[in-house]
Structures are given as structure tokens and as C-alpha cells.
Amino acid sequence: MLFDAEKVRHDFPMLNQTMSGKRFVYLDSAATTHKPNCVIDAITRFYREEYATVHRAVYEHATVATEKYSAVRRALQDFINAKSEDEIVFTRGTTEALNLVARSYGAMHVHGGDEILISAMEHHANIVPWQLLAEKVGAKLIIAPMNEKGELILEEFEKRVTSRTKIVSICHVSNVTGAINPIEKIVPIAHRVGAVVVVDAAQSIAHFPIDVQKWNADFVAFSGHKMYGPTGVGVLYGKEALLHAMDPYQGGGDMVVEVSFMKTVFQPPPLKFEAGTPMIAEVIGLGEAISYIEQFDRSLVHKHEMKLFAKAREHLLTIPGVTIHGEPKERSAILSFTIDNIHPLDLGTLISLKGVALRTGSLCAQPAVNHFGREALMRISFGLYNTEKDVEEFITALDETLLLLETKV
Numbered sequence: 027m028l029f030d031a032e033k034v035r036h037d038f039p040m041l042n043q044t045m046s047g048k049r050f051v052y053l054d055s056a057a058t059t060h061k062p063n064c065v066i067d068a069i070t071r072f073y074r075e076e077y078a079t080v081h082r083a084v085y086e087h088a089t090v091a092t093e094k095y096s097a098v099r100r101a102l103q104d105f106i107n108a109k110s111e112d113e114i115v116f117t118r119g120t121t122e123a124l125n126l127v128a129r130s131y132g133a134m135h136v137h138g139g140d141e142i143l144i145s146a147m148e149h150h151a152n153i154v155p156w157q158l159l160a161e162k163v164g165a166k167l168i169i170a171p172m173n174e175k176g177e178l179i180l181e182e183f184e185k186r187v188t189s190r191t192k193i194v195s196i197c198h199v200s201n202v203t204g205a206i207n208p209i210e211k212i213v214p215i216a217h218r219v220g221a222v223v224v225v226d227a228a229q230s231i232a233h234f235p236i237d238v239q240k241w242n243a244d245f246v247a248f249s250g251h252k253m254y255g256p257t258g259v260g261v262l263y264g265k266e267a268l269l270h271a272m273d274p275y276q277g278g279g280d281m282v283v284e285v286s287f288m289k290t291v292f293q294p295p296p297l298k299f300e301a302g303t304p305m306i307a308e309v310i311g312l313g314e315a316i317s318y319i320e321q322f323d324r325s326l327v328h329k330h331e332m333k334l335f336a337k338a339r340e341h342l343l344t345i346p347g348v349t350i351h352g353e354p355k356e357r358s359a360i361l362s363f364t365i366d367n368i369h370p371l372d373l374g375t376l377i378s379l380k381g382v383a384l385r386t387g388s389l390c391a392q393p394a395v396n397h398f399g400r401e402a403l404m405r406i407s408f409g410l411y412n413t414e415k416d417v418e419e420f421i422t423a424l425d426e427t428l429l430l431l432e433t434k435v
Contacts, residue, residue, distance in 0.1 A: 048381025056407035138164030176203030176352025203352025204360030255315030
């Protein structure tokens with residue numbers, strides 16, 4: 027069975043647009059993915075024909091909306107193999123999910139002299155919340171190093187796990203190098219000292235099947251917009267016992283059973299962490315994105331994405347002055363590079379005039395970029411809608427841009 031990316035591309039209306047008058051070549055799926063028609067249609071249909079709030083009323087549209095909203099929680103349970111739908115908390119994205127854990131679980135369990143362990147390859151969303159927590163309670167943020175290939179040095183990670191470690195928070199896939207971290211090895215190391223493990227799965231959720239029970243991680247966070255779903259919605263998976271023991275992250279309506287001026291009784295998880303009117307349309311759109319992803323054999327999709335990655339990498343290595351930053355053995359289809367004497371912003375700007383969208387800058391991971399001795403990188407990343415033609419047009423646009431820059435020197 028073959029994966030037909032050319033056919034898939036037609037499901038994404040944004041990819042039928044042009045950019046700078048050229049065919050649109052989108053190579054920035056690690057930042058955000060485009061949306062298939064089924065997701066767009068589901069959101070539009072909800073607002074046009076089905077709109078009502080959830081959990082608050084008994085009239086027909088409200089009960090239908092509530093059932094659709096709740097069905098997505100059950101779909102997510104199956105999608106990541108959680109034990110219970112009550113382990114699925116809706117958030118605005120990975121960033122809010124990580125902040126929720128830091129502000130709730132972290133504030134309750136991390137104290138002065140304790141340690142929080144993260145890796146050198148983390149996105150800012152998996153650095154800043156832990157910094158804030160450590161500063162507030164007098165804990166210490168410990169960094170597990172990576173090697174020059176961009177891989178976590180597992181032996182060094184293990185050395186940094188001590189009796190003082192209370193939280194280990196780490197990405198499954200690096201958004202800079204594409205390195206895949208061995209979560210199944212990391213979790214038992216952390217659990218031996220009683221630490222909880224938080225996994226940032228933002229870069230992996232669209233590309234690899236995730237089984238939270240197999241991982242045995244305590245919390246897993248990811249975003250809808252990186253898995254062909256809407257912006258403004260994400261998920262925090264948390265083991266049910268931990269969620270029950272945690273304080274609410276925010277206060278308001280819907281997360282309460284009873285309110286008086288003397289006392290509030292909170293809903294059980296997950297509603298305890300979902301204060302206010304939720305992002306109903308976005309959740310429904312996320313449900314459609316899950317259905318869309320599940321129609322494909324993700325091993326075939328990954329093989330296809332890696333084939334495109336290999337083709338682009340092969341050409342980049344023929345260009346004088348190119349450095350590919352991070353060559354991990356186990357990886358996803360994310361490729362970061364620089365070219366001597368050319369600033370990434372300049373190249374990104376010029377190549378966009380040829381219809382090619384790639385990422386430039388610190389990639390919201392400044393420490394990881396600095397690890398490679400750079401302030402900014404160029405990055406291309408692939409999704410299931412990318413085709414060999416996309417890579418060929420990227421190569422042509424890059425070569426023409428470099429020739430133009432060489433002519434102007």
C-alpha cells in the first residue's frame with residue numbers, strides 16, 4: 027500500500043493558494059500545520075447550524091453540542107490510549123497544558139531545595155514555566171545535556187536524576203533537530219526516585235502513534251494546531267489519581283459543583299481544570315482532525331516524510347558552506363541548517379518571494395540553537411501533505427536565491 031501525498035494535498039485548501047505569485051510550497055509544519063476541509067467544514071457547520079454552549083442547558087442544540095464535545099474527549103482517550111476519558115483535559119495548547127502542570131502540581135509538590143530536570147533541547151514552553159516555578163519556591167532547574175548530533179545523552183540525564191528531583195519534563199521530539207527522545211527509558215529512571223514525568227508531545231502527536239499507558243508518563247501535553255486541527259485548543263493528559271489530587275488551575279463557571287460566599291465545591295477532573303465556557307468549535311474541529319489522521323497508516327506517512335527529508339538533506343550537503351545542525355540517529359522529518367555568510371532571515375525573506383515558506387530565527391528554542399553556536403537557524407519540516415514536487419521547488423528556489431546573492435556580492 028502506497029501513501030499518495032499528491033491526493034492528500036487536495037484536502038488542504040490553503041495549499042491551493044499562491045504566495046508571491048508562485049505555487050505555495052509549505053515547509054513549516056513543525057510550527058503549525060494546515061487544515062483539511064473536513065476540519066474547516068466541521069467548525070463552520072457548528073457555528074452555522076449547531077451552535078450552543080455545553081454543560082449548561084437542556085434544550086436540544088445544547089445537548090447535541092455537549093454530546094459532540096464529549097465525544098472528542100472519548101476519541102482522544104482512544105487516540106493516545108488513556109485509561110479513562112477523565113484523564114483528558116482540554117487546554118488552549120501545549121503551552122497552557124505545561125503551565126497548568128507547573129502551576130498546579132508543581133506548586134503543590136516542589137519546594138525549596140528540590141530540583142526540576144529538563145533537557146538542553148527544550149522549546150521555551152517547556153523551559154519558562156519551570157523557571158517561574160523554581161524561582162517562586164526556591165527550587166533549582168537542572169539541565170540534561172545533548173551531544174553535537176542533537177541527541178539527549180542518556181547517561182548524563184540519568185546522573186542528574188537524584189532524590190531531590192521532583193519533576194522531569196522533556197520533549198518527545200525536538201523542534202530544532204527532530205531528535206526523538208527515548209521516553210520509555212526516561213520514565214522508569216525518573217520514577218525510581220519518585221519524580222513525575224511530563225512529556226511535551228507537540229512535535230510528535232501528528233507523526234507517531236502515542237500510547238500513554240505504554241510510556242507510563244504522568245502527564246503528556248500537545249496542541250491541536252500541530253496535528254491538522256484548529257488553533258486555540260490542546261490537551262493535557264494526566265494520570266487520574268494525580269489530577270484528582272491537584273488544585274484547580276483557574277476559577278470560574280463550569281468547573282464547580284456548588285458555590286457559596288463561604289465555600290466552593292469543585293467538579294472532579296477533567297472539568298475541575300476547564301473553567302469558563304470552553305473552546306467548543308475548536309474541540310469539535312480537533313475531533314475531525316483525529317479522524318483525518320486515523321485514516322492513514324502513520325508508519326507509511328512517516329516513511330514518506332523521511333523520504334522528502336532525505337532528498338532535501340542530500341541537496342543541502344552539496345552546497346558549499348552549509349551546516350546541518352543536529353544529525354540524530356532516531357529522528358522525525360525536521361531539518362535545521364545554516365549557510366556561511368548568509369543570515370537566515372535574509373534567506374527566508376528572499377526564498378519566500380519564490381513561494382517557499384520555511385522557518386527562520388531561534389525557533390522558540392534559543393538555548394538549543396545556541397548549543398550549535400548560532401543565534402538563528404533556517405528550518406524546513408514536513409507534513410503528510412508535502413510532495414516530492416515541494417522538495418524540488420524548494421531546491422530550485424534555494425539554488426536561484428543563492429545564485430542571486432552570489433551575483434550581488
